[in-house]
Amino acid sequence: MAHFRLITPLARTIAIASLAGTALLAGTAVAQVSDQSKNKPPAAEAATSNKPETVEQRIATLKTALKITPDQEGKWNGVAQAMRDNASKMEKLVATKRAVPPEKTTAVDDLKTYQEFTEARLDGLKHLTSAFKSLYDSMTPDQKKNADQVFERYVPPRPAGQG
Template identity: 60%
Template sequence: MTSSSKHVGRSLALATLVGASLTLGLLGQASAQTAATPKDGGKPPAATAATSSKPETVEQRISTLKTALKITPDQESKWDGVAKAMRENAASMEKLVQEKQGKMANMNAVDDLKTYQEFSQANLDGLKNLSAAFKTLYDSMPADQKKNADGVFDSFGPKPAQRG
């Protein structure tokens, strides 16, 4: 594999992972709950979703999260805002990936850092968008449903170090 193709592959993988992290992170436990066996060559469901930029994976994530959060019919209108934010974030990231895809082979180190900054900014903007929509939904949840939501979101990210 040539240096430029390694660079393109790494950059595209990074872009896909950053984009997927907008919604994927909060689905770690939810994905595991709804898919007992990995389907993509032994990859866990989260890894499969993280490495795919296909639009249907966004819809799958939305569906999985809705199920994990136990959204009620009364919460549908607030949930729709969360789903819309997830779709907008995925579309925004996909657009950025498409814009950068052809240019990545000729990037130098500074260009690479600037591209990473752009993906990070898109990720941050998307997270703000999702957080605002989710807060409206979360605030409407009863205590037991909030506790469930906390568990779904808590399952993402680094685990506290084990004390020995």
């Protein structure tokens, strides 16, 4: 059971990495709905949602909110692919960890699992940030202001027990 307890709180933080965490690593079936999502603008909700919606839904919502132009499609496709790659890697990691029965998981295994998820989120965030920077640099001043507001309004949920 310790294994499941570790993955559930971890799944809530997967979405954070997704936007800045633009997506960022979201799209996992272990994610759960957060009450804070009701206060987020649509693009931030799409990029960081804890809901088990598809990464494709988040990509579409974010693209609309960021007002991507036809000239920016190539750079946007890089962001969308980073989101897909991150979600896929996280889903595979979750599936691998779920395959191990909780009763066969030790405290050390739990710590290693947490480390693996943290490393996957960090690697995904680096990949996404690089792709998003290229897109952001191509945006008009109005688009940049909009993107800044989308990211600025997002407040990540706090893990249980942290207020």
